[in-house]
Structure formats: C-alpha cells, structure tokens
Amino acid sequence: MSQSQTPNLRIMVFACLFTALIMIGGYLSFPIPFSPVPIVLADFFIMLAGLLLGASWGSASVGLFLFLGALGLPVFAGGKAGLAVFFGPTGGFLFGYLAGVFVIGLIAGKGKSSLIKDSVALIVGNMLLYSMGVTWLKLALKISWIKASALGFLPFVPGMIIKIIVAAALIKRLRPLLQSLITDQR
Template structure:
C-alpha cells in the first residue's frame, strides 16, 4: 500500500471519528450546569487511536460541523452559540486535550499505562478550559464554577479515561494490522 493510500485511509478514519464523537455526544446524563456526555470518551478514543494529528483533526472537524448548525453537540444541539455559551469551554478544550493525549502517546508508547496517563491529563485540560469558560460566561465565582463544572466530572472522567485507554489501544492495534492507520512514529512500543 502506498503512502498516499494510507494517508487517504487515515483521513477517512479521522472523518469517521468526528461522526463517532457526534453520536457519542448524544449519550447524556443531565446535571444542573453541565451534563455528563459520551463526548469526552469519544475524544479520548480518537486521540488514543489516531494520535495527535488525526485525533485533533477529528475533534476540529466535529466542532466545525457542530458550529455550522448540524445537531452533533450534546442533546442534539448545534450552532456557534454552543461554542460561545456557558459550556463552550469544554468544546474548545477538546482540541488541546486531543492533541496532548495523542502527542503524549506518540512520545512515549501506545500502552495502557501511557494511555491512562495521557487520557487523565486530557480530562484535566478539558475540565480546566470548561470551568474557566463557565465561570466567565455564567458569571460565577470560582468556587461555584469548580463545584458545578469540574468536581462532578472527576470520577466519571477517570472512568472514561480508563475506558478510552483500554478500548483505544485494542482498536489502534487492530486498525494498524488492517493497515488503516499510519504506523506509530518515534520510539513507540505498541504493546498493551
């Protein structure tokens, strides 16, 4: 298979992950300020499986589609208003989170341990962006923003990080053996 064919397949998988993020965003547990959604699990999966470049591109594509008005954000919503509203910081925070997860994996190894570290960092990045944005957009105190926008998501976030790590490493190996992804770059150990 040529490098161009492999690149095309990686782009197709990237678009597929943008769609997966949109589908998983519809899995929602409502809370007073910010709902718990499947988005963050999907972001972790995309970055763990695709790495920094394609994982981040899948998140950006998802955000562009949602900003254009396609109802792919939580609770079948869409539009630019979601990016500038009280929960917009979480959406924007997905971009650096995906990049950091993928970058960490590429710089270390695609193992469960490193995926768990990377996904935990990614979760914290998302919560930091979301909490700061929530504080400003909803005109909350820092205590209220942290209590409503970060604290309820830590345990659930760790569970999602573990799931994204475990599933992500397995799926990545299978996609690579099917020649649907670029091989890992740098000093990568592809063991679980």
C-alpha cells in the first residue's frame, strides 16, 4: 500500500468506528412513556462524526449505519431493525441523522475551525434533524404540529443542549488528535 493510500484507509477506519459508536448510542436508549421517540446517544455520535470526519465521511458513517439497519441488523434504538423502522414514527429521525451529519460536516469543514463555527454547525444540524423527525412523526401518527412537537422535540431540548455543549467541548481536543492519527506517516 502506498503512503498516499494510508490516510484514506485511516479515515475509512474512523468512519467505521463512528458507525459502531452510533450503533452503541442507539442501544443506549431510554424510552419516554408518553412518546414513541426514545432518548438515545446515537445523535451525539452523529454530531461528533460530522465535526471530526466532515460531510462526506461523516455521511458515509451514518449511511453505513442506516444500511446495516435496513438489512435487518438490530442497530436502531432499542435494537430495532429493518425497513419498517424507516416508515414508522421514528423514521424521520433516521433520515435526519444523514442530513444532520452532512450539514454539520459541511459547516464545520469550511475554513478555520472555531468554537463558534462548530457550535453553529451543531445547532443547525440538530434543527435539521429534529425538523425532519417531527415532520415525519406528525405524518406517521396523523397528529397536529403541536402534538408532534410535544412528542418529538420539546422533551429532547435539554438533552440536545447538553450534547451540543459536550460535543463542542470535546471537539477541541479530539480534532487535533484525529488529524494527527490520519496523517501520521510512521
């Protein structure tokens, strides 16, 4: 293998690692009694994937996660799997993961990194994720916008804020480490 292929292989390994972390984050799911949408940590790892891997490799990581779930591997929240999950009440959140990681990576990847830019990327990515999730929830359950927001957005705001703060703080330490691991020429 040539030296020029080494960084590509390393970023692929990190993309697969993030796929695994997203799956683990889905297993760490906490049902809310009044909502079909559980609290999960998968979205936290999607945020980090977008920040660390960028739009294309972050999307590849999430795309692999979605593909494995569509094939029937129990990788979605609570160990669910299959195409039916995409058409159920939480399907919009799954599609939102892909859109969110892409937007986070796109915004964070432009120009010099900064806490403000990373924070904006995380906020915009989460707003996209939740807007897709709540819209799908409304359509799947045939409920009002207010009810869909009450079930699929409002209970998650405190956790979303905490995840954004933690991701923005972690990225400052993780980004230089990842870049050195990818470009290491040993």
